[in-house]
Amino acid sequence: MSDNPALRQTPQPETAPRTTETLLPPVDVIEDGAGITLYADLPGVPKDRLHLHVEADTLTIEGEIALPAPEGLESIHSEVGLPLYRRVFTLSKELDADRVAAEFAHGVLTLRIPKVEHAQPRRIPIQVG
């Protein structure tokens, strides 16, 4: 899908105990000169049930769905069959994990991950000899 080394998806390691099954939220990832913007669809997750972790070079997005359900609700058709979202990305060195900015509105998470200063683009003059 993406061979960009900057924001690689981490394959789920077989050895790590996965206690629960989770939904994989769809994302858009766009890179420009100053950094990376990530959009993730997490419908049904209230703000207080969204968890973002940046640990070393690993970014984890987790969210728990909380829907209002009247008493005695019986499901007759279900396309969203799990209550948890989870997706893990590996960040590369030129991204500044300490300055990640997050916004969450209408079930869409927007993450802005800037590049560290020295990694930002410079125009390289070409000498004509």
Place this chain on the structure above:
Amino acid sequence: MFYRSLFPRDVFAELDRIQRGLQQGGGDLSPNIRGTARGGYPAMNVGTTPRSVEIYAFAPGIDPASLDVQLEKGVLTVAGERTSVLPPKDAPATVHIDERFSGRFRRVVTLPDDVDPNAVDARYTDGVLHISVQRKAAAQPRRIHIQ
């Protein structure tokens, strides 16, 4: 399943049912003429209670004003548009992953016959459109007194 395997009343009908279930990706108990739009946008969950039918449309990132919900002759339609976040082609940016839906969408759900088209409540919270349709009073369970 135990009951079914002990008393195979009609083996061919049973095979047909299993085959159709497989074709539709299995799991759908009530396939209808509009097919099973699994994987469509928005994803939908539908549930019932004795008093109401509850529809949850997972439609994140939509301006609620652009959502159009219609109930006509027992058929519920949810339509709208989601704008793309992707940069224009000539922008100095690279798209690495492009999985999220964008564009116009429309999904249709057939509701049970006993719903009351005048008692519909729709709410958009955390990117989920929750539509609650009351069932007609006559169809709700009543306790019958025994003389």
